[in-house]
Amino acid sequence: xxxxxxxxxxxxxxxxxxxxxxxxxxxxxxxxxxxxxxxxxxxxxxxxxxxxxxxxxxxxxxxxxxxxxxxxxxxxxxxxxxxxxxxxxxxxxxxxxxxxxxxxxxxxxxxxxxxxxxxxxxxxxxxxxxxxxxxxxxxxxxxxxxxxxxxxxxxxxxxxxxxxxxxxxxxxxxxxxxxxxxxxxxxxxxxxxxxxxxxxxxxxxxxxxxxxxxxxxxxxxxxxxxxxxxxxxxxxxxxxxxxxxxxxxxxxxxxxxxxxxxxxxxxxxxxxxxxxxxxxxxxxxxxxxxxxxxxxxxxxxxxxxxxxxxxxxxxxxxxxxxxxxxxxxxxxxxxxxxxxxxxxxxxxxxxxxxxxxxxxxxxxxxxxx
Amino acid sequence: xxxxxxxxxxxxxxxxxxxxxxxxxxxxxxxxxxxxxxxxxxxxxxxxxxxxxxxxxxxxxxxxxxxxxxxxxxxxxxxxxxxxxxxxxxxxxxxxxxxxxxxxxxxxxxxxxxxxxxxxxxxxxxxxxxxxxxxxxxxxxxxxxxxxxxxxxxxxxxxxxxxxxxxxxxxxxxxxxxxxxxx
Numbered sequence: 001x002x003x004x005x006x007x008x009x010x011x012x013x014x015x016x017x018x019x020x021x022x023x024x025x026x027x028x029x030x031x032x033x034x035x036x037x038x039x040x041x042x043x044x045x046x047x048x049x050x051x052x053x054x055x056x057x058x059x060x061x062x063x064x065x066x067x068x069x070x071x072x073x074x075x076x077x078x079x080x081x082x083x084x085x086x087x088x089x090x091x092x093x094x095x096x097x098x099x100x101x102x103x104x105x106x107x108x109x110x111x112x113x114x115x116x117x118x119x120x121x122x123x124x125x126x127x128x129x130x131x132x133x134x135x136x137x138x139x140x141x142x143x144x145x146x147x148x149x150x151x152x153x154x155x156x157x158x159x160x161x162x163x164x165x166x167x168x169x170x171x172x173x174x175x176x177x178x179x180x181x182x183x184x185x186x187x188x189x190x191x192x193x194x195x196x197x198x199x200x201x202x203x204x205x206x207x208x209x210x211x212x213x214x215x216x217x218x219x220x221x222x223x224x225x226x227x228x229x230x231x232x233x234x235x236x237x238x239x240x241x242x243x244x245x246x247x248x249x250x251x252x253x254x255x256x257x258x259x260x261x262x263x264x265x266x267x268x269x270x271x272x273x274x275x276x277x278x279x280x281x282x283x284x285x286x287x288x289x290x291x292x293x294x295x296x297x298x299x300x301x302x303x304x305x306x307x308x309x310x311x312x313x314x315x316x317x318x319x320x321x322x323x324x325x326x327x328x329x330x331x332x333x334x335x336x337x338x339x340x341x342x343x344x345x346x347x348x349x350x351x352x353x354x355x356x357x358x359x360x361x362x363x364x365x366x367x368x369x
Numbered sequence: 370x371x372x373x374x375x376x377x378x379x380x381x382x383x384x385x386x387x388x389x390x391x392x393x394x395x396x397x398x399x400x401x402x403x404x405x406x407x408x409x410x411x412x413x414x415x416x417x418x419x420x421x422x423x424x425x426x427x428x429x430x431x432x433x434x435x436x437x438x439x440x441x442x443x444x445x446x447x448x449x450x451x452x453x454x455x456x457x458x459x460x461x462x463x464x465x466x467x468x469x470x471x472x473x474x475x476x477x478x479x480x481x482x483x484x485x486x487x488x489x490x491x492x493x494x495x496x497x498x499x500x501x502x503x504x505x506x507x508x509x510x511x512x513x514x515x516x517x518x519x520x521x522x523x524x525x526x527x528x529x530x531x532x533x534x535x536x537x538x539x540x541x542x543x544x545x546x547x548x549x550x551x552x
Contacts, residue, residue: 052402053449057410058543064518065400079517133515369517 075173075188076130076368084337084366086124091359093117095306097352107353108153113206113305116157118148118217118355122166126366134175142166144198144220148355150305152207162202164220167194171228184237190230190247196223200257213299215307216261217355223255241280243270254295262291262314272325279326284343286319292351306353315350319343319360339364403520404513405442408472408498411511412451414540418533421494422471428457430469434486435462435476468493475499475509483507494533505548510534521545 052060076082095102095114107114123143130136145163152158171192178186198221202214230247249264265288272282293310296302302309321343328336341362348356408431422429429451433443437460447458461467464486473495479486480501487508490497497509504512505525510532512523523546529536541547 052406055406055410057407057414057540060403060406060410061520061522061543063403063520065403065515065520077515077518 075133075136075175076128078130078133080128080130080368082126082128082366082368084126084128084364086122086126086365087361087363088120088122088124089359089361090120090357091117092120092355093358094356095353096348096350096356097354099347099349101356102353104151107306108151110353111303111305113150113152113208114353115217115305115307115355116149116151118146120147121145133179136173138169138171138173138192140169140171142168142198146218146220148218148307150206156207158205158207160204160206160214160218162199162204162214162218162220164199164202166198167221167226168197169194169228173232178234184235186234188232188234190228190232190245192228194222194226194228194249196221196225196255198222200255208304213297215300215305216259216293216297216310216313217307222251222261223257224260225252226250227252239274241272241274243268245270257297257299259293259295259297259310262293264288264290278328279324282323282325282341284319284321284323284341285346286321286343287317288319289316290314307355312351312354315348315354317345317348317350317357319357320346321360321362323362335368337364337366337368400515400520401439402442402445403515404474404500405439405446407513407520407522408474409446409449409451409456411496411498411540412472414537415496416535416537417471417494421533422452422454425453427454429454429471430457430459431472431474432459432461432467432470433474433476434467434479436478438476464489468495470495472496472498475504477501483509490532492531492533496532496534497528505546506550508550510536516545523548525550 052063055063094117095104095107104114104116121144123145125141125143126138128136128138142165143163144166145161147159147161149157149159169192171190174189174191176187176189178184198219200219200221200223202219203211204214204218206212227250228247229250230245232243232245235242245266245268247266249266251260251263254260267287268284270282270284272280274280290313292312292314296310297308300308302311306312321341323339323341325339326337328334339362341360341364343360345357350356412429431443431446433439437443443458443460446456449456459466459470467473467486468490471494473490475483475486475497477500483499483501483504484507487497496511498511498513499505499509500513502512502514505523505528508525508528510525510528512525514521514523522544524536524541524544525548526536526541527549
């Protein structure tokens with residue numbers, strides 16, 4: 001097992017403390033903040049057409065051809081490289097069965113132990129390269145940090161933690177229709193795989209014993225080679241960009257612990273508006289469907305805690321997320337993009353009892369050169 | 370309480386320090402606007418043979434051959450001046466009249482009959498500009514491309530010499546590559 005650096009772990013715990021307040025307050029703040037941003041930032045942007053006629057030949061050759069990059073091109077232009085960092089944080093608090101929240105006592109009526117909340121932080125390092133305008137290749141290496149609090153029938157509270165490198169993703173984006181240089185509409189084919197580099201044998205100490213195999217949500221990897229096909233539609237105007245995307249996760253085979261994580265399907269609808277030359281606001285509806293686990297880890301007792309029951313892992317959820325995106329088209333930070341995204345579920349139905357998601361926070365920083 | 374307020378503010382604070390603060394723009398020109406500007410701006414760096422441009426009051430003829438990817442962009446150079454002459458824009462589907470051009474942009478749609486075009490032009494003093502990968506290697510003088518979101522060009526110096534054109538050293542210094550026929 002490869003451990004994250006201590007600094008990354010400390011940073012994650014600081015983020016946990018920052019976001020520990022009840023998620024409801026944060027949800028209201030997110031919506032209000034986004035609305036205010038739209039009113040004050042989106043209302044007044046001067047429109048001045050850039051005139052190339054005043055440029056010398058050398059200056060013309062030094063300018064970026066596509067300047068609406070704050071909206072992002074999703075793919076990269078021929079010869080471009082990108083290196084980036086992404087932090088994805090998720091807070092899960094309280095249990096749910098179907099669409100109904102249930103109390104810890106309700107869960108403890110059926111199990112000796114109940115999870116009460118969980119924090120997940122994924123630090124992702126991304127590299128991308130575009131050999132042509134139509135093809136972008138990417139590799140993503142995640143460092144996963146998981147922490148779950150529990151309560152037993154006897155009132156004992158304890159925490160289990162796990163962390164390490166997750167499953168590495170290798171993927172390509174190919175333009176089936178449209179042209180990133182001249183087209184307003186594009187259709188992209190996503191083709192990727194996740195390599196099972198993440199551990200499925202994380203262990204920890206609990207009141208029941210030391211160095212015990214941790215339940216399914218606390219494992220860092222899937223243990224299987226997974227396929228990531230998908231289709232993405234992109235549209236763009238002078239000040240707006242929008243996207244529709246559907247991507248399943250297809251698990252291949254069974255891992256070494258005799259189970260296969262549930263098949264998944266993700267669908268996203270996203271829209272962004274450029275508000276200045278360097279900033280845009282975006283909103284996204286993100287849907288997820290995931291199935292129960294097929295098979296079972298022989299080291300886990302499904303009667304001890306819901307998280308060890310492979311038949312209580314499925315569910316579906318729709319998240320609403322808002323983001324502020326910034327991009328430097330020139331100057332010292334030429335090619336640097338930063339974004340902060342915050343969101344929460346607007347619908348979730350779980351094969352419970354299962355921890356429900358309360359909050360998602362994503363932070364992105366990358367450099368295209 | 371104060372931690373929550375700070376966290377909420379932190380979510381929506383982006384410092385503009387170090388980021389581009391150029392005046393806002395709502396429209397980004399396509400790559401063909403850049404290519405049209407190149408066709409206009411390259412003229413001062415080229416010397417045509419004595420008499421090739423006609424009388425001093427004659428226009429500088431800028432032509433496009435093949436499917437027109439420029440749209441209205443090509444017309445934006447109509448009436449502007451280069452080398453002390455007014456630019457006149459002409460569009461062609463066939464070969465007849467191409468030798469009257471001074472600058473000829475050959476669209477990627479003409480890739481299959483490029484050899485015919487070059488044979489027709491022969492040693493005419495026409496600055497041929499293209500946008501296909503092997504344009505310069507197949508006898509075109511300047512080939513344009515977009516690489517890493519920047520307009521670039523390569524030059525076939527031998528083709529320029531055969532056309533009787535003299536390309537300035539300053540222009541050659543801006544080229545990303547100097548190619549030869551067949552290479």
